[in-house]
Amino acid sequence: MSVTWYECKVKYKKTHETGEQKVTTDTYLLDAVSYTEAESRITEEMKAYTEEDFRIMNIKVANFSEVHPFENSDRWFKSKVSLVALDEESGKEKKTNIYLLVQANDVKEAYENSTKAMADTMGDFTIPSITESPILDVFPYFTGEEEQLEKFNVIETAELVEQED
Template sequence: MANWFECKVKYDKMMENGMQKKVNEPYLVDALSFTEAEARIIKEMTPFISGEFSVSAVKRANISELFFDETGDRWYKCKVNFITLDEKSGMEKKTASYILVQASDFQRSVENLMECMKGTLADYEVASITETPLMDVYPFEADSVKNDRPE
């Protein structure tokens, strides 16, 4: 199971009008510890940022699963309640799970979520879907594939 960390990176970004603006952008990385998360985000961001940058925050992200869509440029956080029946009391019990879905817009995020949840045997309901400010996501598998590739 992946351990997701949200890392905020502070740097001077060149805007489309040619001006430089200080930004503090969030990214998501898969890592085993806070230290590894910071090291991974520094490694991932170094080729893309000219000049100095710093990691301003690292915190655990409560994400249980990710659904990728290469055509999407945004990330949506979906709260999905899994419904189970309590054997003793006979009452329904809802367990919240947070899933990140990549999509180009809100409608596509709903479609992607439904498509990926199609094989789920458990009863569930979608409680909410919100767009996140995440700029990019770096899963561990993608990192190890890059390192294995001959240059």
């Protein structure tokens, strides 16, 4: 199942460490099935962040293939990963670029986390660039509970099939 990620820019009054309030525009990422659902979900998420009025300034489809959160990391980085494949007809190397969003504390850690995220990849790849993303937080549609339930259902179904045989 393919996930569509939406970048949402939201303008609101934010209380800073000094106690003063400033109008700020922050970028958030969430997955949804449509722009309408993305707008609804970011509205619900922002109600938890601020009691002030806020405006959704922009919603656009993000070009991330995968999102990888890592523990004890506080920033998000966009990693450009070039998948290298050999073109059978011409015999030349062909590169296909994908983008990962990885959580890390600095660029070096983002590179290491990108490499970890790509560890199960069968083909060769390179990481030509990593840039810090303006994304402040990520709101995935599913939580771990749904994934655990899905795994349980798959195991339970497999056991039922084995019993029938």
